[in-house]
Amino acid sequence: MKICIALVAVIAIVFLPFQSTVFMAQDAQTGHGAPEPRAAGVQWARGEAAPGQAGSSPNMTWHGGSVQKGTSVYPIFWGPSWGNAGFVGDKVAGLDAFYDGIGGSAYAGTNTEYTDGSGKVTSAVTRVLDATDLSKPANNFNITTPVLAEVCKIYSKPVAGAYYPVYVDSPRGRAGFCAWHSAGSCNGIPIQFALFFNLDGDAGCDPGSPTGSFQSGGSTHTNSQGLAAVANVSGHELSEMLTDPRLNAWYDSSGAENADKCAWTFGSSLLSFTNGSRWKIQGNWSNTAYSGNTGYTRGCINGN
Secondary structure, three states, X not given: XXXXXXXXXXXXXXXXXXXXXXOEEEOOOOOOEEEOOXXXXXXXXXXXOOXXXXXXXXXXXXOOOOOOOOEEEOOEEEOHHHHOHHHHHHHHHHHXXXXXXXXXXXXXXXXXXXXXXXXXXXXXXXXXOEEEEOOOOOOOOOOOHHHHHHHHHHOOOOXXXXXXXXXXXOXXXXXXXXXXXXEEEEOOEEEEEEEEOOOOOOHHHOOOOOOEEEEEOOEEEEOOHHHHHHHHHHHHHHHHHHHOOOOOOXXXXXXXXXXXXHOOOOOOOOEEOOOOOEEOOOOEEOHHHHHOOOOOXXXXXXXX
């Protein structure tokens, strides 16, 4: 299913780095001031930052927050380019296949050792509905407020606890990151959300070949470079959203979440999802694998 809107909005944004985003932002739906949600699990471009493994043990610890015991996904495609057939046939169709196949996959199962005391993360991931907004995206994603406002604009009454990944058609430009995830609320309803750039031709966010494939319209499609790149970081952010949805659950002593700790490391070249699609996705950290001295790199697993 898909909904499509074409709205024009102008958002004035002050440039601030992630470490300084502690101002009061207006909630687009309620008008009440709220702290700027922080970005977590930032997928840094190659060479921008190393996986964090500080402390006497690199294992992650639980900080008392809830984990996501399954999730519903509502992808949002933001920007005029999402009206182009090339974008739709490549990245929209590909990302739909990605989210349709990841639930129940061995890759999604790499997150399931993490618990909050009332239950573990599960591999149950379901794509429910796409939304397309052809208005021009904001021009600064070093802060999270514009992305949360976009989610709330489209879903004033979102599903509590659901995941809303926002894909803009803008390249990352001088930003040192490929994606991030965060948590906030729309009209008091708590949600998780994420930001992804258009990574066409972006060597800093490219997982490299082989790129994989997906099925759509009765045909098999080879993943383009841009689709392969955004799918890789989509796996990264989804895994971290499942294990640290409200930014207070699982991370290590340096603040790195499970996908951060295995960033830009790959085991088997391609991972197979339940719908037959194939993807090149970096692994996720496993405390169990590290303690058992296993993983394709000690502590990193990808389900193969």
